[in-house]
Amino acid sequence: MTLIEFRDVTFTHLHKKNPALNGINLKIDEREFVALLGPLGAGKSTLLYSLNGVVPHLLPGHLNGDIIVDGKNTKEHDVAELVTTVGLVIDDPTMQVFNLTVIDDVEFGPLNVGVPPQEIPARSDYSLSASRLKGLETRHPKELSGGQQQALGLAGVLAMRPKVLGLDEPISMLDPIGKNMMLQAVREINEKFGATCIIAESGADLEDVMNLADRVIVMDEGRILAQGDPRVAVKDGLLERVGVGMPQVSLLFHELRKKVPDIEIPAKLDEAIHLLSDYLERGVVKVRKHRSPTLQSRQTGESRSYVDVENLTFVYPGGVKALKNVNFQLRQGEFTGIIGQNGSGKSTLAQCIVGIYKPSNPDAKVRVDDVDVVKSSIKEIVTKVNYVFQNPDYMLFSKDVNEEVGFGLRMLDYPKEKINEIVDEILLLLGLQEYKNTLINDLPRYLRTLVGLASVLVLRPNILIIDEPTNGLDRRESLRLLKYLRELQGKGLTFAIITHDMKLVSEFCDRVVVMNEGTILLDGKPAEVFSSRDKLRQASLKPPQIAQLAEALESYGVSATTLSVDDFMDQLDVGGR
Amino acid sequence: MPTWFEHEPRNTFIHRLNPLSRVVLLFSALFLMSFYYDPYYVALMGIIAAGIYLVARVPKKWILITIPVMFYRFWEFLIVGLGQYDPSLFKVWPQEFVSRVLFVMPIPFVGNIPMIYGAVMWTFGQTFHIIIGAAFTLTLVYSTSLNDYIKLMRRFKFPYQIIYVVTVALKFVPDIFRSYSTIVKAQRLRGWEVKTRNPIKAIRLAIPLVTPLSRQIMFYVDRLTISSQIRGFGATKVHYNVKLGLKPADYATIIVVASLVAFALYMLIFYNAGIL
Numbered sequence: 001m002t003l004i005e006f007r008d009v010t011f012t013h014l015h016k017k018n019p020a021l022n023g024i025n026l027k028i029d030e031r032e033f034v035a036l037l038g039p040l041g042a043g044k045s046t047l048l049y050s051l052n053g054v055v056p057h058l059l060p061g062h063l064n065g066d067i068i069v070d071g072k073n074t075k076e077h078d079v080a081e082l083v084t085t086v087g088l089v090i091d092d093p094t095m096q097v098f099n100l101t102v103i104d105d106v107e108f109g110p111l112n113v114g115v116p117p118q119e120i121p122a123r124s125d126y127s128l129s130a131s132r133l134k135g136l137e138t139r140h141p142k143e144l145s146g147g148q149q150q151a152l153g154l155a156g157v158l159a160m161r162p163k164v165l166g167l168d169e170p171i172s173m174l175d176p177i178g179k180n181m182m183l184q185a186v187r188e189i190n191e192k193f194g195a196t197c198i199i200a201e202s203g204a205d206l207e208d209v210m211n212l213a214d215r216v217i218v219m220d221e222g223r224i225l226a227q228g229d230p231r232v233a234v235k236d237g238l239l240e241r242v243g244v245g246m247p248q249v250s251l252l253f254h255e256l257r258k259k260v261p262d263i264e265i266p267a268k269l270d271e272a273i274h275l276l277s278d279y280l281e282r283g284v285v286k287v288r289k290h291r292s293p294t295l296q297s298r299q300t301g302e303s304r305s306y307v308d309v310e311n312l313t314f315v316y317p318g319g320v321k322a323l324k325n326v327n328f329q330l331r332q333g334e335f336t337g338i339i340g341q342n343g344s345g346k347s348t349l350a351q352c353i354v355g356i357y358k359p360s361n362p363d364a365k366v367r368v369d370d371v372d373v374v375k376s377s378i379k380e381i382v383t384k385v386n387y388v389f390q391n392p393d394y395m396l397f398s399k400d401v402n403e404e405v406g407f408g409l410r411m412l413d414y415p416k417e418k419i420n421e422i423v424d425e426i427l428l429l430l431g432l433q434e435y436k437n438t439l440i441n442d443l444p445r446y447l448r449t450l451v452g453l454a455s456v457l458v459l460r461p462n463i464l465i466i467d468e469p470t471n472g473l474d475r476r477e478s479l480r481l482l483k484y485l486r487e488l489q490g491k492g493l494t495f496a497i498i499t500h501d502m503k504l505v506s507e508f509c510d511r512v513v514v515m516n517e518g519t520i521l522l523d524g525k526p527a528e529v530f531s532s533r534d535k536l537r538q539a540s541l542k543p544p545q546i547a548q549l550a551e552a553l554e555s556y557g558v559s560a561t562t563l564s565v566d567d568f569m570d571q572l573d574v575g576g577r
Numbered sequence: 578m579p580t581w582f583e584h585e586p587r588n589t590f591i592h593r594l595n596p597l598s599r600v601v602l603l604f605s606a607l608f609l610m611s612f613y614y615d616p617y618y619v620a621l622m623g624i625i626a627a628g629i630y631l632v633a634r635v636p637k638k639w640i641l642i643t644i645p646v647m648f649y650r651f652w653e654f655l656i657v658g659l660g661q662y663d664p665s666l667f668k669v670w671p672q673e674f675v676s677r678v679l680f681v682m683p684i685p686f687v688g689n690i691p692m693i694y695g696a697v698m699w700t701f702g703q704t705f706h707i708i709i710g711a712a713f714t715l716t717l718v719y720s721t722s723l724n725d726y727i728k729l730m731r732r733f734k735f736p737y738q739i740i741y742v743v744t745v746a747l748k749f750v751p752d753i754f755r756s757y758s759t760i761v762k763a764q765r766l767r768g769w770e771v772k773t774r775n776p777i778k779a780i781r782l783a784i785p786l787v788t789p790l791s792r793q794i795m796f797y798v799d800r801l802t803i804s805s806q807i808r809g810f811g812a813t814k815v816h817y818n819v820k821l822g823l824k825p826a827d828y829a830t831i832i833v834v835a836s837l838v839a840f841a842l843y844m845l846i847f848y849n850a851g852i853l
Binding site: 049052054058059079080083084087088090092094095096098099100101104107108109110111112113138140156157160351354356378379382386387389391393394395396397398407408409411412455456459 | 583584585586722723724727728744748752756759760762763764765766767768769770784785786787788789792793796800801802803804805806807808809810811
């Protein structure tokens, strides 16, 4: 039975020229699990927000057509009336959590919608079980892991017993196991409790979302480009074309199709395992006995250690021990990926290296280029090693790009001519020269990220640690940025990125450091790290999808250290080619 | 880890009290304090405030934020105090004491205005009201959760708009402090620091903090409005009776506080206890 219907819907936000939704006709049935895929600005969030009346009642604009949800036209019913029909989980769980204990927050929604007090405990119980938060009722939300915080956002919405659950990039900020936990909880809610689930995704978690979806809707520029079985989105590379990227298993099969034309293109890992094992058994595809040279891990020459951390312990004023006797080095010329679950100490370590935090133990040593960070001011460190926060909007304040990028040098009292010279050089290096006089407010997120990077690079640090550089970017923009950083590395810069995107780490990093509960659990080349499955699990991490496929097919001779589609293809012998 | 001005669930005597008892205790203290200017009474209220603050284990650094406010407002009160040069304004303390002149301020077009001891006591009383009031208020903030406020306000049939403002404010303030702290760190990593005593330059140096913070606040307010609505806030105007669930300790607290307030008011009205 149809639960949601869009009848020729066009919506243009107030003061915007182009419509966010353009001629949408769509029906979604009860109990469906739908993945809404598209790049940033495709209209996914607007579509989700229009389900519960946020569009047009809170986010005003011009709405043409009708949106009918559970028999109610959203034009005639506001958010307050629709909130018990449509529950919405936004991308930032902290925004949606209002209370200071888990149980208080879960009860907040029912309390607001006037659920009789005697009914509230049963609802909370159901929501906590479905979101896997049982036993954490009295915990402060900030004490929860990222996955649990997001699950709390979900539990708060579930307690209102909505028929439709809309999730706007709900796992973007989570570590891989947290993502998995959250998605499994959503799937369970869909299967056990019959809620219709619609989940929006712009690329970073494409594989995880597609693995669960019954149906996909691909959007771009406010229009629906395709909808149906998940294979619809991958069979002719539609997702790649719109900038969301393709699941790695689909990319692999596209490569195989070049050699075996009739091959099916799977959208999910299970389908890929099934299809490829079938081809391997039937001899359509064989695994080569000797691995080709490209399969070897990326090699980097050992260079001298530039950042040296010894016995570093850091305890937050509230008593949380974020780092426990950490020993760590960063060498020049490396591209390092620092991974680990939320709260594992990655950002704290980076902030200790740049001197924002001082070690809690007197015997700790933090040295950058032989300068003692503990005894130095931040100003002395910023030109040697620096750190970029994940949201560029925390630093950008000037009128235009030129002024913004030159700020750091002005603070260090550089002469005006020198500032202009260095700013021009950095803008050229990052391809931003054409935006030199552009107003900061007019820049899209990708360019603001680059400007943020330029404003720190202008201080010419030898090593730059970037926290979640691809946060808020879709797959196409993420790849662009990482390729850029790689190019800059070739020009002598050294980068360390803190990220949850295992695919990017495996594709771009020379070295991977895994942190877990304030310690370094693994440190090595990507192939070594991603083949240590047990330790990765311990750190709530999992390897990229292609490595999971390789692991599943290890019995056929596929190397468990496979990290990319190219690596995988190099091992396959397709019809003697 | 809680940030500035955010409730933290703890097991202190104050936290264990029913929110109604806490509100009665802290509002009564604030109410009484507003009448007291006599240094002895101000000191007594200060001791009570410090005691409650320590019992509730409110982070000590929170209270430090009132010091610059006290410093700023002291001068404002001093100016008002100058206007109270007539010793007959002070009814309780001996006239020979309150009329003593501490210093004389020459004011153009007005003449020489004496600052008398009575006015000095009033000035200091007003100034100390700030820190004492802040201690009571911060204790309430630290020990009371958002749901406690909502239940209490619903119980007493507060208008929806007021409940909404309280809800948003209690979420907004700590979150904005978090953003501010990140902005300061991000700018320090670009070499930013305040290294001037020139107020004009200092204002200019604040721009790298104020601009991103303003942007964050605007963005935050939008998101917060949507978040609160999708959590059903204001979805209904149904008022049902929330049980207060007072325990013996709450009854004892309310009775003791009410008795003390009644006694203090009696003393104040009939014996001028606490005024100058």
